[in-house]
Amino acid sequence: MIPPLIETSKSEAANLQGKSTGGCPAASDGNPLLTPPAATSMAVPPSSTVYKLPPGLKHSLPWYASKPWVKLGSPILLFEYLHRTYGNIACYKLFGTPIVFLNDPEYIREILVNQAPAFVKERTVRRMKVLLGEGLITSDDPIHIRQRRIAAPAFHRQRIAAYGDQIVACASSQNARWESRANPEVPIDIASASMELSLEIVARTLFDTEVTEDIRRINDEVNTIMDLYNFIVAFPRIELFMKLPIPGIMRFRKSKARLDAVVDRLIREHKEATAAGKPDPGDLLSMLLSSRDEQADALGHFTGMSDDQVRDEVLTIFLAGYETVANGLTWTWYLLSQNPEVEAKLHAEIDAVLGTGKSRRTATLEDYPNLKYTEQVFAESMRLYPPAWAMGRMSTKPVKLGEYLIPPGAHFFFSQYIMGRSEEYYPDPLRFDPERFSTENKARRPKFAYFPFGGGSRQCIGEAFAWMEGIFSIATLAQRWRLRYAGNAPPEVQAKITLRPRGPLLMHLSRR
Numbered sequence: 184m185i186p187p188l189i190e191t192s193k194s195e196a197a198n199l200q201g202k203s204t205g206g207c208p209a210a211s212d213g214n215p216l217l218t219p220p221a222a223t224s225m226a227v228p229p230s231s232t233v234y235k236l237p238p239g240l241k242h243s244l245p246w247y248a249s250k251p252w253v254k255l256g257s258p259i260l261l262f263e264y265l266h267r268t269y270g271n272i273a274c275y276k277l278f279g280t281p282i283v284f285l286n287d288p289e290y291i292r293e294i295l296v297n298q299a300p301a302f303v304k305e306r307t308v309r310r311m312k313v314l315l316g317e318g319l320i321t322s323d324d325p326i327h328i329r330q331r332r333i334a335a336p337a338f339h340r341q342r343i344a345a346y347g348d349q350i351v352a353c354a355s356s357q358n359a360r361w362e363s364r365a366n367p368e369v370p371i372d373i374a375s376a377s378m379e380l381s382l383e384i385v386a387r388t389l390f391d392t393e394v395t396e397d398i399r400r401i402n403d404e405v406n407t408i409m410d411l412y413n414f415i416v417a418f419p420r421i422e423l424f425m426k427l428p429i430p431g432i433m434r435f436r437k438s439k440a441r442l443d444a445v446v447d448r449l450i451r452e453h454k455e456a457t458a459a460g461k462p463d464p465g466d467l468l469s470m471l472l473s474s475r476d477e478q479a480d481a482l483g484h485f486t487g488m489s490d491d492q493v494r495d496e497v498l499t500i501f502l503a504g505y506e507t508v509a510n511g512l513t514w515t516w517y518l519l520s521q522n523p524e525v526e527a528k529l530h531a532e533i534d535a536v537l538g539t540g541k542s543r544r545t546a547t548l549e550d551y552p553n554l555k556y557t558e559q560v561f562a563e564s565m566r567l568y569p570p571a572w573a574m575g576r577m578s579t580k581p582v583k584l585g586e587y588l589i590p591p592g593a594h595f596f597f598s599q600y601i602m603g604r605s606e607e608y609y610p611d612p613l614r615f616d617p618e619r620f621s622t623e624n625k626a627r628r629p630k631f632a633y634f635p636f637g638g639g640s641r642q643c644i645g646e647a648f649a650w651m652e653g654i655f656s657i658a659t660l661a662q663r664w665r666l667r668y669a670g671n672a673p674p675e676v677q678a679k680i681t682l683r684p685r686g687p688l689l690m691h692l693s694r695r
């Protein structure tokens with residue numbers, strides 16, 4: 184979800200203290216006259232601390248600007264280069280800040296789980312506050328813990344199970360739309376069809392709302408924001424410039440205002456329904472609106488969320504929840520179209536579980552555990568095309584990783600995309616083979632060799648929801664259709680917040 188060609192402020196660089204040895208240039212030469220950033224408190228290590236940074240680029244990143252692996256907006260190229268050249272831990276520097284790129288499952292576990300209290304979200308995520316405010320993704324503790332406690336009930340397994348029928352109903356409407364399309368010869372854009380489907384699923388299940396024109400508009404606004412995303416997160420101190428008439432920022436502001444208006448309407452309608460005595464639909468939005476954090480309440484600290492907080496949270500969950508799954512589905516259809524043997528096996532499972540001919544029926548919750556190969560297909564697709572393709576953290580304390588000791592203020596990135604294509608864990612990595620996700624094969628790999636949903640206390644809250652949505656959507660559509668890629672060249676990948684195809688991804692549909 185995060186683009187790692189970060190830009191770092193001098194004040195952050197100044198936070199880096201102590202001496203350093205190792206391949207990557209020293210981080211200790213920050214200007215001590217500059218003050219540390221107000222937002223993050225850093226543990227100050229003793230001045231005698233000797234840091235040891237991993238091997239990596241000798242000069243600051245801009246020095247390599249002419250290299251083919253340094254391209255603004257294509258951070259995957261840089262990560263591939265670092266991995267290829269230096270192995271599973273590498274370091275580079277940007278304006279004095281060391282940036283460590285990791286591709287080792289044990290180091291990733293150190294960051295997300297074992298040493299998690301030593302980290303906060305890194306700068307580009309924090310900059311996303313201009314879009315998401317203080318929602319679950321962008322907030323740090325203590326706000327994050329409270330928000331997570333409040334939202335958690337909507338994502339409990341039992342609750343997710345109750346969404347199953349609605350997911351199948353939404354996918355069946357997609358089937359009906361495809362059946363009745365005006366010209367069956369014309370290919371469809373599977374990227375926008377998948378966005379439409381997952382938007383409908385999130386709107387119905389989590390927010391109990393119909394997909395009206397303005398909900399559909401979310402998609403347009405999100406597309407605009409995605410186009411501007413790299414510009415926005417590369418903009419230092421973006422918060423200070425939000426009111427200026429800079430064209431990119433003006434477009435961003437407009438889209439954000441439209442998104443806020445849709446969410447405000449949802450909130451207003453829910454409140455009006457409650458005031459009119461309508462029964463509580465028990466959806467996520469009602470939970471947020473009536474939120475009580477019992478632990479904080481007991482201490483007299485918390486009296487519910489303000490409207491702005493609810494809006495930040497709704498927008499966060501809406502965006503995190505629909506865009507990711509839609510991209511996961513889009514890439515799955517593409518991969519199936521390129522691998523007819525896998526597709527045949529998928530169809531065989533779906534037919535065995537859901538019947539054929541006159542006894543064909545739609546999936547129900549009881550079928551879910553039996554759609555094992557469908558699950559493996561979705562898992563394998565997210566290995567090659569992980570919707571959240573990279574993650575990052577910033578250290579607030581010295582961090583020990585193997586033989587290295589890395590100072591506070593360093594940034595750490597790791598990429599689901601690079602890990603998923605590592606020969607070490609996935610022999611012949613470009614081959615699409617869902618058998619890699621059989622129970623036995625999964626058990627052979629370290630846990631963090633596959634982390635499409637992150638891990639630790641910030642692990643995706645919607646993971647169980649995403650699996651159910653992915654599996655039921657694939658089963659319901661593949662029950663009826665075979666999709667064939669209509670392009671000549673492989674689709675181009677764009678690493679924005681999510682991994683998206685560049686432009687439409689056209690598919691011919693044929694009835695099975």
Ligand code: HEM
Pocket residue numbers: 184319320331385389499500503504505507508511569570571574575634635636637638640641642643644645646648649
């Ligand atoms: C295939 C689909 C999805 C993928 C690949 C995905 C991936 C991720 C990842 C990697 C993170 C962790 C980010 C980090 O630690 O920096 C995350 C967090 C999050 N995701 Fe998902 N996600 C998906 C679907 C969903 C859905 C369906 C929802 C909600 C309906 C959702 C809501 C969230 C939220 C709210 C967070 C922040 C959690 C926290 O920090 O406590 N995601 N997601």
